[in-house]
Amino acid sequence: MKRLGRLGTGIGWRPEIADAVEAMPGIDWVEAVAENLCPGHLPASLLRLRERGVTVVPHGVSLGLGGADRPAEDRLTALAERAEALGSPLVTEHIAFVRAGGPLTASPLLEAGHLLPVPRTRDALDVLCENVRIAQAALPVPLAVENIAALLAWPGEELTEGQFLYELADRTGVRLLIDVANLHTNHVNRGEDPAKALADLPVEAIAYVHVAGGFERDGVWHDSHAHPVPPQVLGILTDLASRVTPPGVLLERDDNFPEAGELERELDAIRGALEAAAPSESAPAGAAASAPTTTPVAEAEADRTPDSAPARQRLALAQAALLSALVAGTPVPEGFDRVRLGVQSRALGAKRADVVAKVAPELPEILGAGYRPAFLAYAHGHPMSDGYRHDALDFAAHLLLGGQPENTESRRRLREWWLDRSGPAPRSQRPTARLARATRRVLLRR
Template sequence: MAVLGMGIGWRPEIADAVERLPGVDWVEVVAENVCADHMPASLTRLRERGVTVVPHGVSLGLGGADRPDEARLARLAATATALGAPLVTEHIAFVRAGGRRTASPALEAGHLLPVPRTREALDVLCENVRIAQEALPVPLALENVAALFSWPGEELTEGRFLAELVERTGVRLLIDMANLHTNQLNRGEDPLKALAELPVEAIAYVHVAGGVERDGVWHDTHAHPVPPRVLDLLSELAGRAAPPGVLLERDDDFPPEEELAAELAAIRGRVPATGRLPERADVRRPEVPRAAEAARERLGLGQAALLSALVAGTPAPEGFDGARLRLQAVALARKRAGVVAKLAPELPELLGDGYREAFVAYARTRPMTGGYRQDALAFARHLLDAGRPGDVRARRLLYRWWAERSAPRPPGRAARLVHAARAVLAA
C-alpha cells in the first residue's frame, strides 16, 4: 500500500500557498466543502502533479444514535471517487440529536461532540461504522476528537475504546495528536497511556494542530501554532511506529506561507520516516451484530438532553459538570458566530465590534435549525425585532439586507414598496 508522507490541510484561503509549499506529498480537504462534479482548480492541479487528496468528512455523525444518512454517505463516496482518494476519513463523534427517535426537536451542534465511552455506545458506533464501510468505495479511517467535558459513567479509556472499535470493525484510525493533548489538559487523560493502548498497526495517518488556553481550558482552535507538547507526542508515536502520513491542520487565522513552511519542517523533523498504509481493513470483514434499538433510544435521549443544554439553554443533564458545559456552550456559540461572519460578512460590518457579543447572546438559547445561511437571517431578524442596531442608518441597511435575502426570489415592485415603508418605520 502507498505511503502518504507529509501533508497539509487544503483550504481555499491558502490554496495558492499549498501549491507552492515544498515537500507536500498529499493534502486533506473537508469533504463537505467540495462537489464531486466541480472540484476547485487548485485541487485539480495538485492531483495532476501526483499529490494525493484525501476527503475528510465532518457531518456523518457516526457516534450518534441514528444510522448514517444514506445521502450523506453517497455524497462522501462520490467525492472519494472523484478525487481518486486511497481512503476517506471521519470522526468518532455525534453532530446532531433529537428528532423522531426522541420525540424532541432535531438539533444541530455545528461541532464534533464526544460520544460516551460505554459498551452500549460502542455497539451503536460499530454498527454505524459497518454501514459506512459498506457504502464507501475505499477504506474508512476514524479520528479521535477533543472535548471540554466528559460523560458520566464511562467504562473505557480512550485507548481501549479505539482498540475495541478496530478489533470489532477493522476500521483504520486517524489519530489527532492535538486532540490527545487537549483531552489531557481538559479531562485529565494520559495521552501516553492512550498511545500505549492503541493498535498502532491500524493507524492510517495523524493530525497535528494548534490551540489556545482560554477560560481556564484548552481550546483546539486549529488557528494557532502547533505547541511543543503536541510535537512531543508526535515524536512519542513515531518512536513506537512510523505513521504512514502526518498532516498539519490550519482552519483559521492563516499565517504567512513562510510560517506554514516552518511548521511543516518542524513536523518533518519529528518523523524522520513514514510507514505504509495498513492493508485494506475490510478484507476479513469482522461480524458486527446489530445494535439493539433500545440502546439507540437510550443513547439518543442522552445525546438530545446534552445537546439541548449546549445549544438551547436547557438545564445540564444529571452527572455532567455544569461549568464545563457552559464553557462548551459559549465555545459553540462563538464558533457559530465565526461561520456566520464568513458567510454573511455584512453582519459584522454593520454591527462592528458588537457583532460577536450580540450573536453569542442570541445563539445561547436559539438552536440552529436550517443551516448557517438561515441562521444569519434569523439573527438579523432577531436584531430588527429588538430595535437594533441603535444607529438608524445601520438598522435600515440591516433591514434591507435581511429583506433581500429572506424571500426565495428577489422581491417584486409591490414587495419593495412594502419593505421601503417598513424600513422607514424601523427608524
C-alpha cells in the same frame, strides 16, 4: 482488505492558503474539508495539485457517526461523490456527534455546529460500530475515523480512549486517523495519559496522523487549529512514531493563518519529530498501511444483526439532554461538571458567531461592533437547527422583527440583505418554511 499506499507529509488545504500550499516544497498530499467542496466545481488550486500527482483526501465534519441516528443517506452520497471526484484513496470523518434530538427523542432536532465527544460506553460503541459499517458500505473507498478533542467528560464511562478505539477498529475493520493534538487536549482537559492511549491503540489500523496547535486558558486547553503546534504535541508524535511508522502525517491550520514560511517551519518541525523517533523492533515500519485483521469473534459479531434500537434510544436521550444544556440553556444532566459544561457552551456560542461571520460576512460589516454581542444574545435563546447559512438568515430576521438595529440605514441594509437571500419561496419541506414566509410578509410591508 485493500491496503492503503503511503501518503507522506501533507497539509490541510484551505482557500486562504491555497497559493502558499501550491508553492510549498515537499508536500505529498493535502486534506480538504468535504463539505466545502462541490464535485462539479472543484477549486482550481486542488485541480492543479491533482494534476501534479498530489493526493487529495476529503475530510468530513458533519456525518455524526457517533450520534444516535443512522448516518443520513444524502450525506453519505455527498461524501462518496467528493471522493470519486478527487480520485481519493480514502475518506475520513470523526468519532463524534454533531446533532441530537428528533424522532428518537420526540424533541426538536438541535445542531451543535461542532464535534462533540461520544460517551465511551458499550451502548455508544455498539451504535458507532453499526453506523461505521453503514458508512463503509456506502463509500467507494476505505473510511478512516478520527479521535476528537474534548472540553468535558461523560459520567459513567466504561472504556478508556485506547480501548474504545481498539474495539471499534477490531469490530469494523475501520482505519484510524489519530490526532496527536487531540490526545494532548484530552490530557490537559480530562487527565488522560497520551502514552497509555497510544499503547492501547491497534497501530496497524492507523491511516494517517493529524498535528495541530491550540492554546491554554484557565487550565483548559482549546484545540483552536489557529495557533502554532506546541512542543508537547510534537512529543506525542515522536512517541507514536517510535511505535509504528505512520503512513502519513498532516499539519492542520484552520484560522489565523501565518506566512507561508512559518507553515513550512512547522512542517519541518513535524519531520524532525518523526526523525527523532526510535522505532522499537516490535513496531514494524509501514504496518499501519493496512487495516487490522478481524478476529473470529469480531467476525461473528459483525455477521449477526442485533437489535440496536434500545441502545440508540438510550444514547439519543443522553446526547439530546447534553446538547440541549449546551445550546438551549436547559438543566445540566446529572454527573457532568457544570463549570466545564459552561466553558463548552461559551465556546460553542463563540464558534457559531465566528462561522456565521465567515459564511455571511455582510452581517458584521452591516452591524459593525454590535454584531458579536447581538449574535451571542440571539444564540443564547435560539439553538441552531439547520446549519450555519440558515442560522445567519434566522439571526437577521430575528433582529429585523425586533426593530433592530436602531440605526435606520443599517436596518435598511440588513432588510435588503435578508430579502435578497431568503428567496421568493423557502422550500416547503423545511420545518421553518411557514415562519420564514410569515417573516418575509412582515418585512416586505416595512
